Structures are given as structure tokens and as C-alpha cells.
Amino acid sequence: MLLEVRDLHVEFRTRDGVAKAVNGVDYSVDEGETLAVLGESGSGKSVTAQAIMGILDTPPGKITGGEILFQGRDLLKLKEEERRKVRGAEMAMI
Ligand SMILES: Nc1ncnc2c1ncn2[C@@H]1O[C@H](COP(=O)(O)OP(=O)(O)O)[C@@H](O)[C@H]1O
Ligand SMILES: [Mg+2]
Known part of the structure; x- marks a missing residue:
């Protein structure tokens, strides 16, 4: 597989509370x-x-689970410097 998203969870912690924006997304x-x-x-x-x-607004956003x-x-385990080499060169977003 080129890309696998497994059980991804993302939250936003704001003054008004926690918004659970992504709750267990899987795709490949x-x-x-x-x-x-x-x-x-x-x-x-x-x-x-x-x-x-790897361009989530953190804070208030936070990846709280998944791979x-x-x-x-596993991109979530790479150092920001290694992540930057992937972004743009190997993956992009419009
Ligand atoms: N910077 C942020 N602060 C707080 N909540 C956010 C922020 N960005 C996105 N969200 C929340 O995350 C949820 C998912 O948003 P989003 O991914 O933009 O939806 P979609 O692209 O499917 O329309 C929404 O409830 C949105 O309000
Ligand atoms: Mg959108």
C-alpha cells in the first residue's frame, strides 16, 4: 500500500471544550x-x-491516536525534518 490511515483520531482543544473532529478513520x-x-x-x-x-494546526489540533x-x-513517528522531506516531494495537497 502507498498510504494507510489506521484508526486516526484528531481533537481540537479550544476554550469552549474538546471537539473530536476525527474518530477512528481507516483508509488505504x-x-x-x-x-x-x-x-x-x-x-x-x-x-x-x-x-x-503534517500541517495540522497544533494547537489547537492534536492527533490523539492512530497510525x-x-x-x-509511520509518518507520526518521523522527526519534523524527515517529515518535511516527504511533504512536497512525495505527497502534496491542493
Ligand atoms: N482550527 C480548528 N479549531 C477547532 N475546530 C476545528 C478546527 N479546524 C477544524 N475544526 C473542526 O473539525 C471538524 C472537521 O472539520 P473539517 O475537516 O474541516 O471538515 P470537512 O473538511 O469534512 O468539511 C469540524 O467540526 C470543524 O469545526
Ligand atoms: Mg474540507
Whole structure:
């Protein structure tokens, strides 16, 4: 698999409380495959993509669980410097 998202959880901690934006998202994309994610406004599509890219607003956002495997590497365990090499060169977001 090119990309595997496993049981991803993202929260936003704001003055008004904790917003659980992403609650256990799983998906995988193979090389050459196109995946369309549909959902109502506010259901967490963009926040999931931001977590994959490593461009989540932290704080208030925080990845509280799960794994994001890109070519088998868990992106959440990479140092920011290594993450930066992947972003733009190997994955991008419009
Ligand atoms: N910076 C933020 N602070 C607080 N809540 C946020 C922030 N960004 C996104 N959210 C919340 O996360 C949830 C998912 O948003 P989002 O991923 O943008 O939805 P979608 O792209 O599916 O329309 C929404 O409830 C939204 O209000
Ligand atoms: Mg969106």
C-alpha cells in the first residue's frame, strides 16, 4: 500500500471544550489508485488530509491516536525534518 490511515483520531482543544473532529478513520490507497472521500461539511475530510500532510494546526489540533503509514513508514513517528522531506516531494495537497 502507498498510504494507510489506521484508526486516526484528531481533537481540537479550544476554550469552549474538546471537539473530536476525527474518530477512528481507516483508509488505504494503492499506487495508481484514486480514492474519493465523501462526507458532509464538518465531517473531518480536511482535518484528516491535514493530519496526513503534517500541517495540522497544533494547537489547537492534536492527533490523539492512530497510525499514518506512507510506503510503510509511520509518518507520526518521523522527526519534523524527515517529515518535511516527504511533504512536497512525495505527497502534496491542493
Ligand atoms: N482550527 C480548528 N479549531 C477547532 N475546530 C476545528 C478546527 N479546524 C477544524 N475544526 C473542526 O473539525 C471538524 C472537521 O472539520 P473539517 O475537516 O474541516 O471538515 P470537512 O473538511 O469534512 O468539511 C469540524 O467540526 C470543524 O469545526
Ligand atoms: Mg474540507
